[in-house]
Amino acid sequence: MQRTLRGRVFYPPFILLLTGTVVSVVYQDSFLKIAGYWHQKLLMTLGATYSVVAFLMVLTCFFVFVSPLGKVRIGGENCPPELTRWQWFTISLCSTVACGLLFWGTAEPLFHYFQPPATQPQGDKVFALANLILDWTFTPYAIYTVPALIFALNFHNFRAELSFASCLHPLFSLQTTKKLNGWVDCICLYSLAIGMSSSLAAGILILWGGLNQLFLLPKNLMTLGAITALIVFTFVGAAASGVLKGIRVLADWNVKLFAVIILYVAFQVDVGQILILSGQSLIYYVQHFLELSLWTHSHPQDAWGYQWGAFYWASWMSWAPITALFLGKIAKGYTVREFIVMNFFVPSLFSLIWMSLFGGLALTSEPLQTLYQIILKQGPESVIYFLMGKMPWATGLIGIFLLTCFLSFVTAADANTVAMADISSAAPEGSREKKYLKIIWGMVLGCLSLVAVLAAGIDGIRMLANFSGIPALFLLTWVLLSLLKLNLLSMRTWNRTVLQQRLIHSEE
Secondary structure, three states: OOOOEOHHHHHHHHHHHHHHHHHHHHOHHHHHHHHHHHHHHHHHHHHHHHHHHHHHHHHHHHHHHOOHHHHOEOOOOOOOOOOOHHHHHHHHHHHHHOOHHHHHOOOHHHHHHHOOOOOOOOOOHHHHHHHHHHHHOHHHHHHHHHHHHHHHHHHHHOOOOOOHHHHHOOOOOHHHHHHHHHHHHHHHHHHHHHHHHHHHHHHHHHHHHHHHHHHOOOOOHHHHHHHHHHHHHHHHHHHHOOOOHHHHHHHHHHHHHHHHHHHHHHHHOOHHHHHHHHHHHHHHHHHOHHHHHOHHHHOOOOHHHHHHHHHHHHHHHHHHHHHHHHHHHOOOOOEHHHHHHHHHHHHHHHHHHHHHHHHHHHHHOOOHHHHHHHHHHHOHHHHHHHHHHOOOOHHHHHHHHHHHHHHHHHHHHHHHHHHHHHHHEOOOOOOHHHHHHHHHHHHHHHHHHHHHHHHHOHHHHHHHHHHHHHHHHHHHHHHHHHHHHHHHHHHHOOOHHHHHHHHHHHHO
16 A cells, blocks of 8 residues: 555545544534634635636636637547446536535525525515526536546546646646646545535435434434445445446436436426526526626625625535546547536536426425425425425335435545545555545545534534635636636647647647
8 A cells, every 4th residue: 555555645634634523523612613713714705716716617618618629529539438428427417416406406595585695685586596596507517617628638638647736737847737746636635525525414414304304313423323324335335346337327326316306396396387487587697697606706795695605616616626537537538519518518407407496496385484494493404305295295205305315425425436546546446455545535524524414514514615615716726727728729729639739849
């Protein structure tokens, strides 16, 4: 293990996270007080920066899509794809969805409805759903797509190393990026570990909410610990079975379960009313996209923008660097334009359908005050189960939803655990060392998320997301500039062979 383990990448985040977990347990009250202070301080300081970078990433995706770079094939002109389009779609979608889509779909619009920003009147359903669309469609998937695309091109076309620092090749020389590899990957590991813990914490809560609805299970250490152990055991086992072997099966089933839930719920609700509200909200979203995206910049004193937009961008950014390595690795054989379609447009449209259906369901249910009281008394994870409980075959529907929640996080964690092990060690895939690393990271994630849930609940999830996004924010800013430079080169050089020669020459 000493020969291939990348010590300066693995040990700093591992020791830091392990120490933080122990300290948070031993000195819980003091730790939460300090963490809460810095959580608010950092959000207020960096909230506008998160918003600007995320907004620019959306524009960049559209810009690259229509540029000459869109014609370049990842891996080379004659490179065959490793995955079918269906496999690519299911794996790409499920490796980024995790549990947030299911956790916030019905709860978040109620928060926007009853607790809007200071400049917005209470009770605006269109505004509430439009913000849900903002937080879960094109902007978050742009945050994934930009780093994943630049990594895919550098890794497959220009033979860069399996490191997130490879994304910086268009900006720096090959020698410079090699020197940065260890530090950049160390930061990425730290960010993703905390970001995944935040998502796992949400998954633990939503799974408990469903089990409580069915079996009245108490919310204590034993119950939450058992849920955590089951999730960790499953995704570590799937990751240890191989890069694509386990995730192909999980992703395929996951997407099919998503489709079953969407179709069943659509037939049980007033879909016409939901479509009208969704259409109005989508129009509002498009018309006010700039204002909503840069809310923390234009309303710096309004806490609402930091609690939602900045919180989400921090969470998405924490996942983006390591997720980019996985999404980039599996994209070989497809063009840049196809990559943007599969990782930006398609998942955004899927999320738009899901959030419109479930967010619209929550906002068209009466009385809304009842749902809001459920959030306040039982937690955001309980709203979806209350709504499903009023539908025919509620027990079966809740059971399928629980399985979907479980598979959603397991699939995303599987993909990212593989990537975490990849940059922690230079050992070959399938080696004993890689399997041990997947187990170690799985245990760290499980412990950290369980502590967050037990100590602070939903506030713990928000704090984890914020802390994880800070280092990733600065890395992704450089990555954005890197992709823009590569795109400008493609606009000057329409011949793809010459473009590749230019980039190789720039490294020398």
